[in-house]
Amino acid sequence: MRVMDSNLPIGAASPDAANSEKSHRWYPEGTHITIRGLTKRFQDATIYDGFDLDIPKGKIVSVFGPNGCGKSTLINMISGILPYDAGQILFEGKEARDTRIGYVFQNYREAVFPWMRAIDNIRYPLQYLEIAKGERQARLDRLVESFEVKFDLNRYPYQMSGGQQQLVSIMRALVVDPEVLFLDEPFSALDYEMVMFLRERLQKVLTERQTTTMLVSHDLDEAVLLADEVLLLTKRPTRVAENLPFDVPRPRTADTTLSPAFITTKTRALEIFQREVRKP
């Protein structure tokens, strides 16, 4: 059940919800992912200690922060591919395993399945959805259409360029119409022309579908350009330094990076980043 009373303080449990099914716990309205008391240690280093965060529904959130603060670690824990030591992560009250998740890795070479043709790679996750066969094909066709793919999807990944492989990887993540999409530095190994093309397509699809998205980027321009919110993290043990909104209309292109609004937000983000990096 959903509780629509947004006056409740964030994180407070509604008495009604507490009595209803356990799998659907209370969450604030407009919030998709609630993270409470998240704790993660690697050997001796504590990366997260009692970390709290709310991720809004249907927005693109960029995660940016100092080296080693655990940006990828954070989205890996949220997406359920990395275990954590303590805390709770819920998607509208559900666990990650009950949520349709799309994940795009930085290293597309080791993320796509080289033994399958590109089209079969994209099709692969559909088999785990409980939908009819015809619907599967329809979803695949719709996706291929909305990305206006110009190259032959019957080729194997190793016969394609890096950008094409990453596009396949992105399409594979989107074909299930994920509730949440995670992108871990998806464009960092590609040439600029390809990056511009992929950013444009991805924004188009995500805006159409209103998919909640978390993007890890080590490029501040990219982090701001694509984001509805820029989540700035501190050094370890990691906290939220600031959450900057950026609501310039889409589609945003390379020209957006020249606009005053972009420059203001980026400058502010850079100040916060430098302040955090200089802290002992």
Added chain:
Amino acid sequence: MSAISERTAARLRPLVGMAVLIALWAFVHATRAIDPVLLPSPMEALAAFWNGIAHGTLWGDFYKTIVRTLSSFGLALVISVPLGIVLGSNEKIYQSIEFAIDFFRSTPASAMFPLFLVLFGVGEATKIAVAAFGAALAILFNVAYGVMSARKQRQLAAKVMGAPRWRVLTDVILLESMPQVFVGMRSGVSIALVIVIVAEMFIGSTDGLGQRIMNAQTIFDMPDMYASIFAAGLLGYVMNLVFLMAERRFVHWGGK
């Protein structure tokens, strides 16, 4: 040099070593540096090979050795592939028996002949069992290693897409480990051939290439001995080639 003749030369180059060897053989035979009874001319050996295949019993022995090698290889494969997968996907089990596998892998399989003779008697079963034993350990080790060292990211990708654990195994880990499995199969089949030939020599055989080589030597039929040795070499080479070609076809993504 023109492009075409350069290409022809490149294609012929691998045969140079073989040509030099045969020329040296013919030269030694012509000068009679070695007694011609012990070293017949290359042509005599080739004629013996051709006659043996076309009219004689060489083909029958050849065939027997192929059947034995492939049966023991097949047996080894059936046992060690599933076992290797279990070992490779369970680190604790692997750690507990890694030493035992390594030990037996390092033990020459020929040292096990007497033991297998006691277990299986003097017959077909013993030859196949010893050869399968040797091949199985090589395959087992490689399958387990391949499964274990399958890189993690594709497994995570499958998991995050909602694949249950067994599907991650069948859809990702097994395919990731295929190149290593082929390494194991190639070394397994060549071990099986070696052991089958030796077993045919020493464990009461009436047929097979090993027995033929031994017999030819006993009755001083040197052309036939060389012909049989050549047949055994050819068999090993062709089997390796078949596996390489199968690998290139099946693991088409390998090395890319």
